Amino acid sequence: MSKKPSTPSTPGKSSTPSTPSTPGKSSKSGRPSKSGKKNVAIGAGVAVAALLLGAASYSATKPDEPSSVTAKEEPAADVSADPQAGVYPELAKLARRDAKDPLAQGRANAPVVLIEYADFKCGYCGKFARDTEPGLVKKYVDEGTLRIEWRNFPIFGADSESAARGAWAAGRQGRFWQFHEAAYAQGSKEKGFGGERLKELAKEAGVKDVGRFSDDAGSAGAKAAVKKDQEEAYGLGATSTPSFLVNGRPISGAQPDEVFDQAIEQAAGSAGKGGKK
Known part of the structure; x- marks a missing residue:
């Protein structure tokens, strides 16, 4: 999982890692900018999310590309047999359920919403996008149980920010998920996300204009949309990517498939829909 830089430093630069990461995380620790400190006013669940998303350690498979920091083995995320354990209703309220949101897939009224806070420069986010998310779409989104809502959470400087704005721009033409797939393809992030590269990705994603x-991508609208997502993540206390909420249950890191399966199944059961067995 990738952690945010320690200061709102010069675009393109990020701080030296000050704490070790855990599997499923590529770590850069520190504080958000002033705008990023605006907390989401949703009660005690914020403190819980700050602990689970920002500090707890989980085990997950290491991504193909090497991390710049050391990983250590820790217990896997605990999805309790009690379907309500670790679930915070106030966090579930962050689901936007906007049927016209181009950065979401699945029915707006699906019983389960998975919110993902991610960065296109994050290796573990890429691992989730390639190895886990397609299976979740096939098993749960396509049959109506799950909705996935993306939140841009760029934390690695200028390239991350430009990729996030590019993704938003692709969404304006209905091609966000195709851009998402192209940007997370193996080896894509190593090519950077400069202006010409973004155009290449847009063409690959089938963006018409x-x-x-x-x-x-260069508009004030893109900047505002990305900032809104960032502030939501910062308000939760998220310090790393990818971070997730499944109907108010925080999950940190590119976890094994079964962690997401179990969280989705339990959330679906609690919502009155059994989901797939």
Whole structure:
């Protein structure tokens, strides 16, 4: 999992890691900018999420590309047999359920919403996107149990920010998930996310009007949308990517498939829909 830089430093630069990461996390620790300190006013669940998303350690498979920091083995995320254990209703309220949201997939009224806070420069986010998410879509999104809502949470400087704005711009033409797939393809992030590279990804994603895409990516609207997502994550106390909420249950890191399966199944059961067995 990837942690945010320690200061709101010069774009393109990030701080030296000050704490070791855990499997499923590529770590850069520290504080958000002033705008990022605005907490989401949703009660005690914020403190819990700050602990689980920012400090707890979990085991997960190491991504293909090496991390810049050391990983250590810790117990896997605990999804209790009690379906309500570790679930915070106030966190579930962060689900936007906007049927017109191009950065979401699945029915707006699906019984389970998985919110993902991620960065296109994060290796573990890429691992989740390639290895786990397609299975969740096939098993749960396609049959109506699950909705996935993306939140841009760029934490690695200028490239992360430009990729996030590019993804938002692709969404303006209905191609966010295709852009998401192209940006997370094996080896993609190593090519960077500069202006020309973003255009290449847009074309690969099937964006029809690349000129409009570039204008949208550089717009105040893109900046505001990304900032809104960032502040939501910072308000939860999230310090690393990927971080997730499943109907108010925090999950940290690119966990094994069964962790997400169990969390989704339990959430679906609690919502009155059994889900797939």
